[in-house]
Amino acid sequence: MERITIIDIAKMCGVGVTTVSRAINNHPDISEDTKAMVMKVIKENHYVPNNSARNLKRSASKTIAVLIKGITNPFFNHMIKVFEQEIQRKKYSFILQRVDENQDEIEVAIELEKEKRLKGIVFLGGYFSHSKEKLSQLTVPFVLSTIGMTSEFDLNDYSSVSVDDFKESYKMTDYLINQGHAKIALITASMDDASIGKLRYEGYKKALEDHGLAINEQLIWAMKEDIESYTMENGYTVTKELLESQEEFTAIFAISDNLAVGACKAIFEAGKRVPEDYSVAGFDGLDISFYYNPSLTTIRQPVVEIAEETIKILFDLIHKKITHAHKVFPADLVVRESTKSIL
Amino acid sequence: MERITIIDIAKMCGVGVTTVSRAINNHPDISEDTKAMVMKVIKENHYVPNNSARNLKRSASKTIAVLIKGITNPFFNHMIKVFEQEIQRKKYSFILQRVDENQDEIEVAIELEKEKRLKGIVFLGGYFSHSKEKLSQLTVPFVLSTIGMTSEFDLNDYSSVSVDDFKESYKMTDYLINQGHAKIALITASMDDASIGKLRYEGYKKALEDHGLAINEQLIWAMKEDIESYTMENGYTVTKELLESQEEFTAIFAISDNLAVGACKAIFEAGKRVPEDYSVAGFDGLDISFYYNPSLTTIRQPVVEIAEETIKILFDLIHKKITHAHKVFPADLVVRESTKSIL
Numbered sequence: 001m002e003r004i005t006i007i008d009i010a011k012m013c014g015v016g017v018t019t020v021s022r023a024i025n026n027h028p029d030i031s032e033d034t035k036a037m038v039m040k041v042i043k044e045n046h047y048v049p050n051n052s053a054r055n056l057k058r059s060a061s062k063t064i065a066v067l068i069k070g071i072t073n074p075f076f077n078h079m080i081k082v083f084e085q086e087i088q089r090k091k092y093s094f095i096l097q098r099v100d101e102n103q104d105e106i107e108v109a110i111e112l113e114k115e116k117r118l119k120g121i122v123f124l125g126g127y128f129s130h131s132k133e134k135l136s137q138l139t140v141p142f143v144l145s146t147i148g149m150t151s152e153f154d155l156n157d158y159s160s161v162s163v164d165d166f167k168e169s170y171k172m173t174d175y176l177i178n179q180g181h182a183k184i185a186l187i188t189a190s191m192d193d194a195s196i197g198k199l200r201y202e203g204y205k206k207a208l209e210d211h212g213l214a215i216n217e218q219l220i221w222a223m224k225e226d227i228e229s230y231t232m233e234n235g236y237t238v239t240k241e242l243l244e245s246q247e248e249f250t251a252i253f254a255i256s257d258n259l260a261v262g263a264c265k266a267i268f269e270a271g272k273r274v275p276e277d278y279s280v281a282g283f284d285g286l287d288i289s290f291y292y293n294p295s296l297t298t299i300r301q302p303v304v305e306i307a308e309e310t311i312k313i314l315f316d317l318i319h320k321k322i323t324h325a326h327k328v329f330p331a332d333l334v335v336r337e338s339t340k341s342i343l
Numbered sequence: 344m345e346r347i348t349i350i351d352i353a354k355m356c357g358v359g360v361t362t363v364s365r366a367i368n369n370h371p372d373i374s375e376d377t378k379a380m381v382m383k384v385i386k387e388n389h390y391v392p393n394n395s396a397r398n399l400k401r402s403a404s405k406t407i408a409v410l411i412k413g414i415t416n417p418f419f420n421h422m423i424k425v426f427e428q429e430i431q432r433k434k435y436s437f438i439l440q441r442v443d444e445n446q447d448e449i450e451v452a453i454e455l456e457k458e459k460r461l462k463g464i465v466f467l468g469g470y471f472s473h474s475k476e477k478l479s480q481l482t483v484p485f486v487l488s489t490i491g492m493t494s495e496f497d498l499n500d501y502s503s504v505s506v507d508d509f510k511e512s513y514k515m516t517d518y519l520i521n522q523g524h525a526k527i528a529l530i531t532a533s534m535d536d537a538s539i540g541k542l543r544y545e546g547y548k549k550a551l552e553d554h555g556l557a558i559n560e561q562l563i564w565a566m567k568e569d570i571e572s573y574t575m576e577n578g579y580t581v582t583k584e585l586l587e588s589q590e591e592f593t594a595i596f597a598i599s600d601n602l603a604v605g606a607c608k609a610i611f612e613a614g615k616r617v618p619e620d621y622s623v624a625g626f627d628g629l630d631i632s633f634y635y636n637p638s639l640t641t642i643r644q645p646v647v648e649i650a651e652e653t654i655k656i657l658f659d660l661i662h663k664k665i666t667h668a669h670k671v672f673p674a675d676l677v678v679r680e681s682t683k684s685i686l
Binding site (some may be wrong): 046074084097098100106131133134231232233236261262264265268287288290291292293294 | 386444447604608630
């Protein structure tokens with residue numbers, strides 16, 4: 001078979017070569033219908049575009065990068081899909097860039113900016129402790145999405161979308177206390193982690209204080225540093241130690257659903273039941289919190305709304321409609337089978 | 344503070360500028376210790392390398408791309424980590440590229456080859472139905488990892504690492520039959536999907552035949568096409584319909600653990616128990632299969648070994664030690680709480 005050219009494709013489609021090129025390169029000036037038709041003909045005829053030309057076009061195209069810390073965290077699954085949809089709807093292309101736990105996301109972003117001529121960046125997950133000077137090296141608009149921020153940041157220096165981790169953690173702890181639980185174990189991040197873990201820990205503490213309950217440091221457990229953070233295995237290992245510590249408690253609040261699942265497993269293995277012997281609560285509202293047995297009481301983050309708002313703010317920044325924005329979404333306390341009143 | 348230069352960093356480290364540059368650019372000719380020391384000093388002093396120079400170096404560096412279909416599938420989590428470790432150990436850099444369900448991975452790969460001057464490619468997940476002509480457009484070595492292959496492929500045209508999906512599915516079905524189950528519902532991929540779903544379906548069918556059991560088409564259920572495939576939600580929705588169909592069965596074999604979790608939830612909601620009323624078996628050996636309640640009987644794929652072997656074969660191809668290789672790993676039947684004998 002002779003090699004098919006772009007001219008052949010244009011003829012088959014009854015359109016010009018420019019239109020075919022626009023379809024291939026995801027150019028904004030082509031209708032969705034025409035593009036779909038062209039791509040169908042391309043696919044059916046196994047046409048392979050000339051790549052050098054294509055890359056030239058592409059590198060000049062408009063690209064948004066999403067930099068993600070903790071790509072294996074199921075919390076981000078739905079968000080990634082929304083990002084992709086919203087970015088494509090704006091006729092931009094989308095790059096998903098994984099950032100390692102120990103990697104500097106600003107460094108990665110600066111490099112990507114150059115390589116890909118980015119128009120905007122979303123930082124997703126992890127926590128942020130970069131200086132104003134460092135941030136100012138980013139030359140394109142960016143939004144921090146579901147990232148824990150340390151308080152020394154000037155709100156004018158960046159944009160963000162998230163829930164109020166302090167307040168939502170307070171809400172869950174307050175709920176457990178109102179169910180009669182006074183001895184609530186907390187599974188959280190290590191104390192030198194200035195992240196959502198810290199904010200959720202502070203919310204827990206404040207709720208206990210407001211109810212006049214003492215903080216028992218023996219009930220505050222950090223995730224294991226030698227096990228991947230926010231995993232079922234980490235919650236399981238920590239809870240096994242908690243149970244062995246002989247410290248009394250009636251409830252566990254784990255700052256993620258995955259940790260809560262691991263906690264339940266450790267309780268089952270100790271021959272105890274959830275919630276009859278111990279109430280267990282999570283955070284995030286992952287799918288597994290619904291499908292687990294017992295289903296988990298949790299704080300459900302509005303992930304789709306957070307993702308949509310992130311992109312909306314990013315494009316407002318790109319189009320210079322705003323200089324910065326901070327949006328905080330409320331999350332829902334979802335009461336399910338894993339917690340019970342002991343009053 | 345005056346801007347720190349690469350010369351300052353070199354002085355602080357007591358090494359030459361070239362060494363600092365090598366540390367930054369992940370060059371092979373530098374010891375791990377020196378590199379770690381240099382990177383520590385760079386981090387402590389908030390030094391930002393000159394990016395243009397750095398990018399030039401980088402684009403000439405040796406890069407492996409991993410193209411993944413179904414990035415949100417927890418099955419790939421462990422594999423991604425192994426890929427990263429092994430590729431870094433070889434002093435190559437690593438790009439993780441997400442491919443959409445409907446995207447043509449060969450197209451994506453061809454584009455990446457040019458942009459990044461790749462040295463090798465791993466295709467992870469999904470299924471492969473590209474022609475020999477299409478495959479031959481890839482100019483660098485590649486390995487298909489845990490990908491279902493249709494039979495019309497010539498083994499000389501590619502390399503692959505996976506389990507034997509047919510055989511492992513047979514193993515699970517055979518086990519269930521030996522526990523006294525004759526009416527085994529199957530939750531699998533749609534029949535026009537020439538993927539692992541098809542292979543696992545064939546294994547199920549063969550096991551029934553070998554035991555002289557009739558195939559009841561009413562017990563074979565495809566995942567819903569309007570719900571993301573291989574999710575808990577899909578298994579849940581299908582099982583609800585299965586239960587409502589009034590078709591008799593004593594066990595469900597779901598071709599992934601996520602589907603099996605959803606199946607359990609649907610059974611619980613119908614007021615039934617696992618395994619007392621229905622046995623439920625999964626496939627993959629995901630973390631959740633251990634942490635779920637009841638823990639799930641499953642086929643555990645040796646994901647770490649598969650990932651390691653994938654990289655080993657890829658580098659053998661790169662170094663022209665081999666022209667192609669196919670490695671099939673055995674998987675383990677792991678019997679847990681979710682299945683029981685009804686003999």
